[in-house]
Amino acid sequence: MRKQIAAANWKMNLTIQQGETLVNELMEATGELNETQATVFAVPFPYLVNVKNILAGKSHVFVAAQNCYNKVSGAFTGEVSVEILKSIGTDYVIVGHSERREYFNESNQVLAEKIDLCIEYGLKPIFCCGEALEVREAGTQNSFVESQIKESLFHLTAEQLTGFVIAYEPIWAIGTGKTATSAQAQEIHAYIRSVLAQGYGNEVAESISILYGGSVKAANAKEIFSQPDVDGGLVGGASLMATEFAAIIRSLK
Numbered sequence: 692m693r694k695q696i697a698a699a700n701w702k703m704n705l706t707i708q709q710g711e712t713l714v715n716e717l718m719e720a721t722g723e724l725n726e727t728q729a730t731v732f733a734v735p736f737p738y739l740v741n742v743k744n745i746l747a748g749k750s751h752v753f754v755a756a757q758n759c760y761n762k763v764s765g766a767f768t769g770e771v772s773v774e775i776l777k778s779i780g781t782d783y784v785i786v787g788h789s790e791r792r793e794y795f796n797e798s799n800q801v802l803a804e805k806i807d808l809c810i811e812y813g814l815k816p817i818f819c820c821g822e823a824l825e826v827r828e829a830g831t832q833n834s835f836v837e838s839q840i841k842e843s844l845f846h847l848t849a850e851q852l853t854g855f856v857i858a859y860e861p862i863w864a865i866g867t868g869k870t871a872t873s874a875q876a877q878e879i880h881a882y883i884r885s886v887l888a889q890g891y892g893n894e895v896a897e898s899i900s901i902l903y904g905g906s907v908k909a910a911n912a913k914e915i916f917s918q919p920d921v922d923g924g925l926v927g928g929a930s931l932m933a934t935e936f937a938a939i940i941r942s943l944k
């Protein structure tokens with residue numbers, strides 16, 4: 692059965708003290724997770740080791756980097772490689788968040804390279820896709836997201852895609868307070884799964900966790916996560932508040 696995941700994306704927020712307090716406050720909620728559920732904390736690079744240490748010995752709770760570079764090592768001042776991330780015990784890496792695509796011009800091709808490196812080094816990518824408002828208004832969101840997925844993931848083998856994690860995040864819903872309705876989320880998640888099934892067969896498609904991201908909060912998580920093709924969420928703003936994120940974790944199927 693594919694994993695149901697509540698992933699927190701802290702982005703460039705919180706001091707280390709605030710972050711450690713937040714993770715500690717969430718221990719009770721994460722302690723209730725079962726075998727088919729997980730919580731992931733995508734924290735700023737300098738906090739990865741601290742958060743990993745807090746989570747030592749805990750089940751179903753993981754740390755993620757919010758990005759990685761598309762080269763293994765070398766003279767790339769200021770960048771962080773998958774090798775470095777692996778060496779400090781990072782579990783997951785968010786690849787292709789819309790803020791990376793928009794502000795750092797990350798293309799589907801560069802993201803494909805990052806995905807390959809994550810897999811080579813044993814890190815689990817959380818691959819983000821999603822359309823801008825103009826695309827949604829033009830009604831072409833399905834083909835737009837399909838291209839993002841095909842261009843960054845369809846060179847992978849079935850084995851590499853089995854158990855993979857994708858986050859569908861409509862840009863118009865990220866940090867805007869505007870959430871896709873649960874019906875809108877289900878519709879495009881089902882479409883994404885059908886694209887994966889066409890390329891790799893039903894068994895692989897059914898093994899892939901497709902998270903929804905875009906203004907998920909305690910008040911709407913249960914309804915969105917209850918959709919059959921929604922396997923949890925990637926959560927920005929609401930993941931910075933312990934009571935909110937605890938309720939989101941408890942909304943997992």
Ligand code: PEP
Pocket residue numbers: 700702860864865866867868904905906907925926927928929
């Ligand atoms: C995100 O950062 O991926 C996100 C979905 O943010 P928010 O929950 O704040 O919309």
